[in-house]
Structures are given as structure tokens and as C-alpha cells.
Amino acid sequence: xxLATVLIVDFSTEEAGGEDPVNGYGTAGIDGDPGTFWHSNWxxxxxxYPHHLTIDLGSxxxxxxxxxxxxxxxxxKSKIVKIKIxxxxxx
Numbered sequence: 155x156x157l158a159t160v161l162i163v164d165f166s167t168e169e170a171g172g173e174d175p176v177n178g179y180g181t182a183g184i185d186g187d188p189g190t191f192w193h194s195n196w197x198x199x200x201x202x203y204p205h206h207l208t209i210d211l212g213s214x215x216x217x218x219x220x221x222x223x224x225x226x227x228x229x230x231k232s233k234i235v236k237i238k239i240x241x242x243x244x245x
Contacts, residue, residue, distance in 0.1 A: 159212030160184050167201035169193040183207055191225045214243075 162180045169178030176182050176190050183192030184207075195201045222237060 161210045161212065162207065163210045164206070164208035165192075166205045166207075167194040169195050169197060180207055184209060188223045193225075 162184065165180040168180045171178065173191075173193055176185075178191075178193040180192050182190040192207060194205050220239065
């Protein structure tokens with residue numbers, strides 16, 4: 155697990171504090187805990203699709219798998235519509 159070196163470098167939206175002290179923020183989307191979650195902004199202006207979360211792994215890594223979990227708590231459990239994963243190599 156490489157979570158210690160993973161950084162969020164960009165995101166389209168996040169719910170800053172509307173879910174609880176951890177949930178909603180982009181960092182909750184990569185913390186390794188399936189009980190926390192990243193959420194688009196809903197408490198003020200809302201947000202439009204598409205949403206994105208851009209991460210930097212810190213260095214080149216070989217990745218055997220990538221798991222994405224849906225929100226597991228709350229009344230409005232999330233529904234993943236489409237996922238795109240891009241690899242960008244810095245020169």
C-alpha cells in the first residue's frame with residue numbers, strides 16, 4: 155500500500171465539513187478506509203458533472219489492481235456511473 159506517498163493534486167469538488175470532520179473531503183477518498191468517503195459539494199452551490207480526483211503517487215509505481223468502493227453508509231448510497239483512469243508520466 156502506497157498511501158503514505160499519495161497526494162491529491164487536484165479535484166473538481168468536495169463537501170468541506172458537511173458530512174462530519176473527515177467525510178466529504180478529497181483526502182477521505184484515498185485514506186484506505188472504506189468507511190470514509192469523498193463527496194461532491196451539496197451543502198452550498200452543488201456541483202456539476204464530471205467530477206474528478208487527481209492523485210500523485212510520488213514516483214513511478216507498478217500497480218497490480220485498483221479498487222474503488224461505493225459509499226457504504228447513509229441514506230443516499232452513491233452510484234458509480236463511469237470511471238476513467240489515466241496515467242500521466244512527467245518528463
